[in-house]
Amino acid sequence: xxxxxxxxxxxxxxxxxxxxxxxxxxxxxxxxxxxxxxxxxxxxxxxxxxxxxxxxxxxxxxxxxxxxxxxxxxxxxxxxxxxxxxxxxxxxxxxxxxxxxxxxxxxxxxxxxxxxxxxxxxxxxxxxxxxxxxxxxxxxxxxxxxxxxxxxxxxxxxxxxxxxxxxxxxxxxxxxxxxxxxxxxxxxxxxxxxxxxxxxxxxxxxxxxxxxxxxxxxxxxxxxxxxxxxxxxxxxxxxxxxxxxxxxxxxxxxxxxxxxxxxxxxxxxxxxxxxxxxxxxxxxxxxxxxxxxxxxxxx
Amino acid sequence: xxxxxxxxxxxxxxxxxxxxxxxxxxxxxxxxxxxxxxxxxxxxxxxxxxxxxxxxxxxxxxxxxxxxxxxxxxxxxxxxxxxxxxxxxxxxxxxxxxxxxxxxxxxxxxxxxxxxxxxxxxxxxxxxxxxxxxxxxxxxxxxxxxxxxxxxxxxxxxxxxxxxxxxxxxxxxxxxxxxxxxxxxxxxxxxxxxxxxxxxxxxxxxxxxxxxxxxxxxxxxxxxxxxxxxxxxxxxxxxxxxxxxxxxxxxxxxxxxxxxxxxxxxxxxxxxxxxxxxxxxxxxxxxxxxxxx
Amino acid sequence: xxxxxxxxxxxxxxxxxxxxxxxxxxxxxxxxxxxxxxxxxxxxxxxxxxxxxxxxxxxxxxxxxxxxxxxxxxxxxxxxxxxxxxxxxxxxxxxxxxxxxxxxxxxxxxxxxxxxxxxxxxxxxxxxxxxxxxxxxxxxxxxxxxxxxxxxxxxxxxxxxxxxxxxxxxxxxxxxxxxxxxxxxxxxxxxxxxxxxxxxxxxxxxxxxxxxxxxxxxxxxxxxxxxxxxxxxxxxxxxxxxxxxxxxxxxxxxxxxxxxxxxxxxxxxxxxxxxxxxxxxxxxxxxxxxxxxxxxxxxxxxxxxxxxxxxxxxxxxxxxxxxxxxxxxxxxxxxxxxxxxxxxxxxxxxxxxx
Numbered sequence: 001x002x003x004x005x006x007x008x009x010x011x012x013x014x015x016x017x018x019x020x021x022x023x024x025x026x027x028x029x030x031x032x033x034x035x036x037x038x039x040x041x042x043x044x045x046x047x048x049x050x051x052x053x054x055x056x057x058x059x060x061x062x063x064x065x066x067x068x069x070x071x072x073x074x075x076x077x078x079x080x081x082x083x084x085x086x087x088x089x090x091x092x093x094x095x096x097x098x099x100x101x102x103x104x105x106x107x108x109x110x111x112x113x114x115x116x117x118x119x120x121x122x123x124x125x126x127x128x129x130x131x132x133x134x135x136x137x138x139x140x141x142x143x144x145x146x147x148x149x150x151x152x153x154x155x156x157x158x159x160x161x162x163x164x165x166x167x168x169x170x171x172x173x174x175x176x177x178x179x180x181x182x183x184x185x186x187x188x189x190x191x192x193x194x195x196x197x198x199x200x201x202x203x204x205x206x207x208x209x210x211x212x213x214x215x216x217x218x219x220x221x222x223x224x225x226x227x228x229x230x231x232x233x234x235x236x237x238x239x240x241x242x243x244x245x246x247x248x249x250x251x252x253x254x255x256x257x258x259x260x261x262x263x264x265x266x267x268x269x270x271x272x273x274x275x276x277x278x279x280x281x282x283x284x285x286x287x288x289x290x291x292x293x294x295x296x297x298x299x
Numbered sequence: 300x301x302x303x304x305x306x307x308x309x310x311x312x313x314x315x316x317x318x319x320x321x322x323x324x325x326x327x328x329x330x331x332x333x334x335x336x337x338x339x340x341x342x343x344x345x346x347x348x349x350x351x352x353x354x355x356x357x358x359x360x361x362x363x364x365x366x367x368x369x370x371x372x373x374x375x376x377x378x379x380x381x382x383x384x385x386x387x388x389x390x391x392x393x394x395x396x397x398x399x400x401x402x403x404x405x406x407x408x409x410x411x412x413x414x415x416x417x418x419x420x421x422x423x424x425x426x427x428x429x430x431x432x433x434x435x436x437x438x439x440x441x442x443x444x445x446x447x448x449x450x451x452x453x454x455x456x457x458x459x460x461x462x463x464x465x466x467x468x469x470x471x472x473x474x475x476x477x478x479x480x481x482x483x484x485x486x487x488x489x490x491x492x493x494x495x496x497x498x499x500x501x502x503x504x505x506x507x508x509x510x511x512x513x514x515x516x517x518x519x520x521x522x523x524x525x526x527x528x529x530x531x532x533x534x535x536x537x538x539x540x541x542x543x544x545x546x547x548x549x550x551x552x553x554x555x556x557x558x559x560x561x562x563x564x565x566x567x568x569x570x571x572x573x574x575x576x577x578x579x580x581x582x583x584x585x586x587x588x589x590x591x592x
Numbered sequence: 593x594x595x596x597x598x599x600x601x602x603x604x605x606x607x608x609x610x611x612x613x614x615x616x617x618x619x620x621x622x623x624x625x626x627x628x629x630x631x632x633x634x635x636x637x638x639x640x641x642x643x644x645x646x647x648x649x650x651x652x653x654x655x656x657x658x659x660x661x662x663x664x665x666x667x668x669x670x671x672x673x674x675x676x677x678x679x680x681x682x683x684x685x686x687x688x689x690x691x692x693x694x695x696x697x698x699x700x701x702x703x704x705x706x707x708x709x710x711x712x713x714x715x716x717x718x719x720x721x722x723x724x725x726x727x728x729x730x731x732x733x734x735x736x737x738x739x740x741x742x743x744x745x746x747x748x749x750x751x752x753x754x755x756x757x758x759x760x761x762x763x764x765x766x767x768x769x770x771x772x773x774x775x776x777x778x779x780x781x782x783x784x785x786x787x788x789x790x791x792x793x794x795x796x797x798x799x800x801x802x803x804x805x806x807x808x809x810x811x812x813x814x815x816x817x818x819x820x821x822x823x824x825x826x827x828x829x830x831x832x833x834x835x836x837x838x839x840x841x842x843x844x845x846x847x848x849x850x851x852x853x854x855x856x857x858x859x860x861x862x863x864x865x866x867x868x869x870x871x872x873x874x875x876x877x878x879x880x881x882x883x884x885x886x887x888x889x890x891x892x893x894x895x896x897x898x899x900x901x902x903x904x905x906x907x908x909x910x911x912x913x914x915x916x917x918x919x920x921x922x923x924x925x926x927x928x929x930x931x932x933x934x935x936x937x938x939x940x941x942x943x944x945x946x
Contacts, residue, residue: 016494017413020405021421022464027402031440031462032428038439057307081458099328101582104321110328112575113336120569121523123542124563127549128338131345131556137353139341139360177335181578196646197679202667202696202744203322211692215683234432241545255434259526262438275435282430292421306659451779 041271048266070249071274074257078281081168081253082232088172089228090221093179094214100184118177126241129170133242157243160250167239167251169291171232178231179224186220187213207213219293226289233282254278320524339567342560346371353556371557375548380535380560384543387453391539392521394457397466399517400510406465407472408498412481420474429466444531453539455531458522464517470518474507476502511577519570540566593658594619595780596626596643596748601652603638603804611650612638614804618705620748625771627795628784635804636784637752643782644673644750657747667696672741673750675714676757678733681723686736687721693744711739715773730758731766738773749774749781755790767793767932788828792816793865800824819844820919822927825920831878831893836886837924841933843886844920848897852902856913861885861935865912867904879904882914 046057117125132140133156141153144201145148156166157183190213198208214221239245245252245260252260254277262271345353347367358364375381406425410418440459442452449455479502487497503510528542535543544562548555562568596619603613612635620626628636641647643654645666653662671691681689687708693713694704712718715735725733734754741749755763755770771794776779785791791798792812799809800823808820818832819825825844826832834850836843853862863883868891871878879894894912896904904910921930 013413013494017409020409022403024406024469028428028462028465031459032431034438035436035443036431038442039435042438095327096331099324099331102324104328106322108579110332111578114330115574115578116339116567116571118334119519119574120567122561123525123541123545124566125338127545127559128342128563132338132341136356140534142360173334184582193675193677193679194681197673197675199646199669200644200666200673201693201740203668207539207696215785230430234434236434255432258434268438270477272435274436275432278435280430282432286427286430306661309668310663314663565647
């Protein structure tokens, strides 16, 4: 008598699934996939700011890059910065996560203060550091001079090694709060009774930390390392504002070099080619870390 | 007797260790706060410094050697486009967050719950999209932006920024969704709602912490973003804080340092306050286990 | 010398607003199995944790092995604890779990393995050494947790509802194993549970708790037959003791003591039972009905064993009786046990079948 009730659209799981997913997929394909394809095309072309006509030139851009010492310098710097930053970010982040978790007087204030570096637009906070590291007016040098530790100011941004250290320091300063919050979530998910059991079983603070807490939060630590790596690897703002890659390209990284060549040098083909080098490296690092995380998962 | 003395000594040893631990904690907390907020404290002070006070090498940078002045703040607020930039950042940020939520929640739900084919692979693919760096895309995106007629408009950011925020948001939300047990939705469906209804009425409220995390993360990313904002927008009236402040307050070689610091502090403090609120809720939510007898 | 003792122990939370433990004095004998029994929120777990050193008391002292250990962290107290979830280290193998306390104590490798094998042997789990916790069943996890507790050669075992996570069928056999294990090893044990039948089955003595206080401590027989107050009377025993208000007192009698008159010898109190419904449970008949020996009609339960074959059906009125020696009297106001009173005001059995 009555026809079998057809499931309304709002109930059809598979249709709903595609409906939910498609906008996102289309959006990303259009605004990431397409530009990516374009960027690859650019890298194989001779497009410049002055001559926007598109001509295929094969791998010429790549040849030019590989012959350019600045490129190799940038590549090396990118690795060095990312590796050192990642290490420092994880260590300081872990310490900060523990501090955020602890109970002590004034913890509200500390929590507020400690989050500030991450919450500010990178351009603005880096500009602040530009003054803080100024070779004439640096307050840091002022304090060091007052303490009698140095005679004349240090060239934080002028001397190659110090410049690299400065760039790393600003990266780390900015990203530690983020890493700390991610690891905080991990710390909070360690079951309380496992930690109490360890305490009852005779483990002191350090043993509990290294044998229980850290192994159990290893996946989260890896994730925060990954985020630290991504944000450092692809960042050009810090270098752009602080040193412009200087002195003489000593602190140039791939991301900033791509920007300089592409925009200020007006060589779009080269800029795209340089930037393309970022991708496989990042992918490799991400795959490695995610694989490690999967292996570490303890249900 | 000897045993009692020994226990006493042990107790004192542990009390000492405990104290040492507390002292270390306070020291570290103070150091962390100093390292993180030191620059902001300096920035806050500098905002009100007179030029003749600031540009003196040997003056104490942390006190007012000459009386403080609000000139630079006034410059920032009245004679630059700061308020415009702030407003732009605000509405762009809000729209981006809304778009992100509108797209990410369904996407995450379908991947986490609706047993899509290749669900896990798609999830990973979405995450990997995140890895494609803006420095690679901005050149071609500029072209697309021009083609869409959005060149030099803040709307270009509204359209483009979700590509940065959506991948991570989907990933985050999938994580949060996995912690919500399925039977709650199934209960809702048994009670008469459709799958869509269950999502809206039951899952979304439970997903609230995840949504908060997404909102905070997306907004900060948007406000902080530099490359696209720099590449797509030139006219001052359309700029956001991230590019507007540096370009307006750095004219050639002249840096309006005090106004710059004022901008930094004015932006950082409210955002950090909001962040802090959520962080405290977040921690409290986790550490409040039931206190049972 | 008591192995574990608490003196005048108080634990307040939230600035004194929550009194989880409100003045407790308790002492265990050597090798005793003491059960802390009570409903959720009565303070039993807090008490256990305070003994362990996971909570610091607001007032009072904890003594272990005759020494005041208040102020010492858990690892200095020579205790072993098993949590409700067993708290096995998920990333370590069974063997690594068991030797963990020994490593923390600095025992060297050879001795560690030996002790681990001994403990595992006692519990029959040597074959599980290489496995990880997630590969174990509930019962196996419990045994690993016990083995880990055993290796430290502790002065006292503290167990927090370790059987709650097992399914019902497993629970009874696990209970039996636990008791035998404890008797073999002979370590003083403090055991927390909310399940009164578990407490009755396991404990040498039971401390019945509510609202942060100990209501009564005694052997199972004691707390069952001579409850100190109405709380203990109704908490222990399933079904609980019947309580009938009668003037200033509450008359208490256990369901198994309310039987058809012909089955109650000696001096007895006649009771007319109006039967409402019946349940058949494992050979016993549980009869639910009302009696009128008190100030007002009161609902009671009678438990008739299989040997009592008197036919009883819902809707009928029957002559039941309670042996006078089995009556217990409680003060209506405070609930505490009082001396027997004369029940002159009770109606004699009106001629129904007598």
